[in-house]
Amino acid sequence: MARGKDIDGSMSVPTFYGKELRWKREAAGLSLDAFLEGSFYGKTYLSDIEHGERRMPIDLARHADRVLGTDGFFERNCESVRKARRVGHAEYFEKVLEAEKHAATIEEWCPTLLPGLLQTPAYARAVILAGLPLSLDAEVEEKVSARMARADLFEVNHRTPEYWVILHESLITDSILSPPEMAEQLDRIVRLAERRRITPQIIQRRRGVYPLMAASVMTMTFPEAPPLIYTEASYSGGTIDDPALVQEYRKAYDRLRAVALAPDTSLAMIKAAAEDYRNGKQPDRLE
Template sequence: MARGKDIDGSMSVPTFYGKELRWKREAAGLSLEAFLEGSFYGKTYLSDIEHGERRMPLDLARHADRVLDTDGFFERRCEDVRKAKRSGHAAYFEKVLEAEKYAESIEEWCPITLPGLLQTAPYARALVRSAHPAASDEWVEEKVEARLSRARLFETDHSVPEYWAILHESLIAEPILSPPEMAEQLDRIVALAEQRRITPQIVPRTCGAYPLMAASIKVMTFPDAPPLIYTEASYSGDTIDDPGLVKQYRKAYDRLRAVALSPDTSLAMIEAAAEDFRNGDQPDRLE
């Protein structure tokens, strides 16, 4: 079996273990396809792991140990790779941090705060500071920069995920920033929508009861892996891959999309609100 181009395992923890995985796989005489037989993952996914570009999920690490007879080596090293990849982010966010980069589609519902991928620095800073009032300025700025860096996926010319954000009206009509900063925040959402990077929708405050009232969720799909759901609270988050629960959340999100205003109407409202803030006014209601 021909060996591929060598990987520099000294570059980082993920590349070290990725190189080890490929060495073990090739030593066993297994192609990418043969190694993955019995798993839910595609060969592009595995190749990215072997090059240190993607984290190995726990179930795939266990699969590797079973197929390669490595006595739990890769399962034990999963935590090392996770720690190496989550700088500036909470431990519970580690799966999402990587998944966003490889997602085919990302769909979010945010009833309480604007989603991290859409936040400007002042908005992110206000949220981080409110959650950690005693933190140093340096620590806060590290968190803000880490959050802003995630949004660079919208700046690439290829492999941009289809992104859909359903927002509650109160996020725009009840701002947490000064009018100029809020105008800047809304202008960012408008600009991304006009560039066809995102599709925003608004759930109006007058709609009554609606699906997912008590949850903030992110739905992510991939070309080479099963879908993931991520739910979050103030100091915790949970990644869900159970097929039954994923299906239930998926249906609820689709019902919520039906409740929300159309993308065109929503965008026009966001633009109007941005103009109001720019003029020093605060919109009482977006309708």
């Protein structure tokens, strides 16, 4: 019996996987549309996979094996592709790295830390060292560089996702950085908002109870794929794609957005706080 083809280490794992998928599809005489019939995905999504630019979700891998008669090849190797790590990020975060590049919308709620997409190097470094205090300097800088690279999402010339972020007031007033560094961090958020790359809102301390009090949540929607939720703890994180649960998280996020301050009010408060830090003053509250 002929031995099944394994992932080839001489090229990147996602690239090999995508090339194999395209070869099998074309050998079967199937167009992108014909191959996708019966799935929930679009042509652009599949094309990205075939070019090694996107990871294959497990349900689409199973679909490929059914349609192409590949005896479980794509499902078996799907995990290997997902484990093709990018330097500087935890394995559990890989799916988010892949997804956010293709998202139509990204909505985050951050009760305890500013989100990675908005962090300056100083903020990222402080957070990384707090969680991994014994890390070597080179390891820390590798993680900082990887986090900064994610923010290219806001710098590219083509379409960027619509990014909405809700921040708790304490993230602005209870600084983990020196006043000059915190001013720089808040200035970054202001610049992104003024360039219309992000829309920030603030939940004030005096709000009392509100939805999602105990969770950090990122919700993403896509032009040609179902929505995805990501939740994170200190040393772990996970994605949720169950439609019923995704709907609950998205409704909770909408309720949270409804009780947050308006974007223009929030931005004015962030600007004022940045100015306070620039003058060596830590604001007690946002007004």
